[in-house]
Amino acid sequence: MxxxxxxxxxxxxxxxxxxxxxxxxxxxxxxxxxxxxxxxxxxxxxxxxxxxxxxxxxxxxxxxxxxxxxxxxxxxxxxxxxxxxxxxxxxxxxxxxxxxxxxxxxxxxxPAVSWSFVEPQLIQALGHGVIQKLHIERKPIAAASLGQAHKATVKATGETVVVKIQYPGxxxxxxxxxxxxxxxxxxxxxxxxxxxxxxxxxxxxxxxxRECDYVQEKAFTDTFSQQLATDARFIVPKVYPEFCAQRVLTTRYEPGYSVSSPQVQALSQARRNKLAQAFVDLFVTEFFDWKLVQTDPHFGNYRIRIDPAGEHDQIVTLDFGATRPFEPQFVDSYAKIVRGSLLRDRAEIAEGVLEIGLMDANTPQSVLEGFGDLTELIVEPFRKPFSPGVPEHLYTPGGAYCFGPSDLPARVGQTAALKMMSKHFKIPPQEIIFLHRRIGGVLVTLRTLRAELRLHELLKPYLKLPD
Structure with a gap:
């Protein structure tokens, strides 16, 4: 949700x-x-x-x-x-x-909506007989714009689940x-x-x-569950098909802490770094390998399961309604922008920009150069350690980029305001809008975790970067 x-x-x-x-x-x-x-x-x-x-x-x-x-x-x-x-x-x-x-x-x-308002939607979707197999708590545990979630127990097994009900109409x-x-x-x-x-x-x-189609969301949840089944760093809630419909989705209740919670913030630097690395790995894998990205990065959609033994903290991934597939051509063109930005190759940046449709062949060179200034700044955390132009205080002695004290968002905003105010710059296509929504969320998560990471090597196999 x-x-x-x-x-x-x-x-x-x-x-x-x-x-x-x-x-x-x-x-x-x-x-x-x-x-x-x-x-x-x-x-x-x-x-x-x-x-x-x-x-x-x-x-x-x-x-x-x-x-x-x-x-x-x-x-x-x-x-x-x-x-x-x-x-x-x-x-x-x-x-x-x-x-x-x-x-x-x-x-x-x-604010949530009363049970008397959402119950008819549930009955219409599942029928009285199926609902009788659940003990549903009337007070919701979460509410959003399109629906709300109620905790429930499967009477036959005692399993705790979450029933997500879309608001009627x-x-x-x-x-x-x-x-x-x-x-x-x-x-x-x-x-x-x-x-x-x-x-x-x-x-x-x-x-x-798309977000109102819970059948599609169920399919995306199943897909992510299959893709991450062998990666112990992640938990994807099990889906209960018997209690699902077009406007109802039921999954296993998976508790955890918010990334910003005191419990997560109190973890050691090493444990927070491992969680942060997992967040980045997941996004990169979604985009470059699966070409299927969960584009809603809200903290409520990711919970942290803390390991009492201190060895294997996990990330619970929730809500796949905003998942978007990306065409291979788009991924390839976007990769050109990222690669060109890391290598400071303005011709490759311009090639990717034109292919995606952010600008066109009539765009003045000065505008393309301004966009290059912006993208070269954005990829700062993915540069080689101690790269020229990156503030020295943002690196640890070992060359890890420090997200906690980084003022990169402010510098990006200032550069965008100076460089991109042009009639030639179009409102980006929706692929860019929602991809950047997720990227922004990942960076906020890394900053919240006060992560210290070396990320350059992560992109090398996807971008064919030189050593």
């Missing part, structure tokens, strides 16, 4: 969510009308502002507009809330920074929700008028359809 949050108490639950197209449209249309009035008022007031005062007023306005949008999406839940979360990924390329920040926060505030509302959200973004004027966001919303719709 993407981006789950544990409800703090039963009082935080919603009785229901608005599932009908009409009532959801009414809620968002009212907000759009209100936004129009506020835009007019803001525009008038800005006539009397100058310089920094005007800039600050604009930032405050966009933040407030985005906050009101996020609040309403949070109340509606379902596909429109998930679309808002995903929009924050695309939005970094065309929305004000303040709006992206607020939309991204949607993942952190998700979510899948049916996707098309209406996407259309309404696109109109709302236009009404709030958070995106540039001249920018055609139709392709973005088409991609959001496709992703939502």
């Amino acid at each position: 993407a981006k789950p949050t544990k409800p703090t108490d039963q009082d935080s639950e919603l009785d229901r969510i608005k599932t009908g197209a009409f009532e959801r449209n009414v809620a968002l249309t009212k907000m759009g009308v209100g936004a129009g009035a506020k835009i007019a008022s803001h525009t008038v007031r800005n006539l009397f502002r100058r310089g920094e005062s005007k800039d600050q007023a604009n930032r405050d306005f966009y933040r407030q507009q985005a906050r009101e949008l996020a609040d309403e999406l949070g109340r509606l839940k379902g596909s429109v809330m998930k679309a808002g979360q995903m929009l924050s990924l695309y939005g970094q390329y065309f929305l004000p920074e303040e709006a992206v920040e607020v939309l991204a926060s949607l993942q952190d505030n998700t 979510v899948a049916d509302a996707i098309d209406t929700d996407i259309r309404t959200l696109s109109r709302l973004i236009a009404a709030t004027r958070m995106a540039p008028k001249a920018l055609d966001l139709t392709p973005v919303f088409h991609e959001l719709r496709d992703m939502l359809v």
Whole structure:
């Protein structure tokens, strides 16, 4: 389940969510009308502002507009809330920074829905007879935009499982929700008028359809389980087909600690390094070998099973709804960008960029060079130890890159702002958006673990790097 949050108490639950197209449209249309009035008022007031005062007023306005949008999406839940979360990924390329920040926060505030609202969905999907084989706890252990999870016991065996139930009406509302959200973004004027966001919303719709398909998620879970069956570093929950359907997914309950928990943070440097290495190994294997990537890196989707003996800590991998296959050609072209960045070969970077479609043949050389500056910086942790240009304090005496004190995200952001503001740089295709979502999550995990790793050798067999 993407981006789950544990409800703090039963009082935080919603009785229901608005599932009908009409009532959801009414809620968002009212907000759009209100936004129009506020835009007019803001525009008038800005006539009397100058310089920094005007800039600050604009930032405050966009933040407030985005906050009101996020609040309403949070109340509606379902596909429109998930679309808002995903929009924050695309939005970094065309929305004000303040709006992206607020939309991204949607993942952190998700109240659960009452059992009386989700129970009919469960009965319709599995039938009374099958449900009678389970003892299901009415209070959910996690809630997200598309559904929530309930702990249960298989009566015949005593096994503890998690039943993930999609909210009623979510899948049916996707098309209406996407259309309404696109109109709302236009009404709030958070995106540039001249920018055609139709392709973005088409991609959001496709992703939502996939994440609402629990049959596909079950298949992806089974695939990852098979692929990782011989790797003791990972645990993939067992699937219980008898208790699965299009809108219901039941897997074994696999407890563990969050990467950011005090228990994990208290582990020795060596143990944290082993966990961090496993996170990187998994991503590299998914992308280059399997060409199948779980693109939602939220901490709730990865739990740490601490070994009391201190020998074999494990990573529990959860929620495969956001899994994406990647075409071999895309992987090969992306590899060119990474290889060119590590070797500081601008021609190879440009070749990969053009093949993927980030830019085209008419892109000025100066823009391609700016992109090269950016990608060469991004691959910093994968360079050979003590490479020129990498701050010396980010290496241990043995040449491991220190993720804890690294300010790489800030330096990447500054470089992107300086180099990539160009009409020639397109909104990236969805493959790039969701791949970078996972890469960003891996880097955040390594920083949270305060990892010290030598990663250059990891990429050599995939990129055919020289010694």
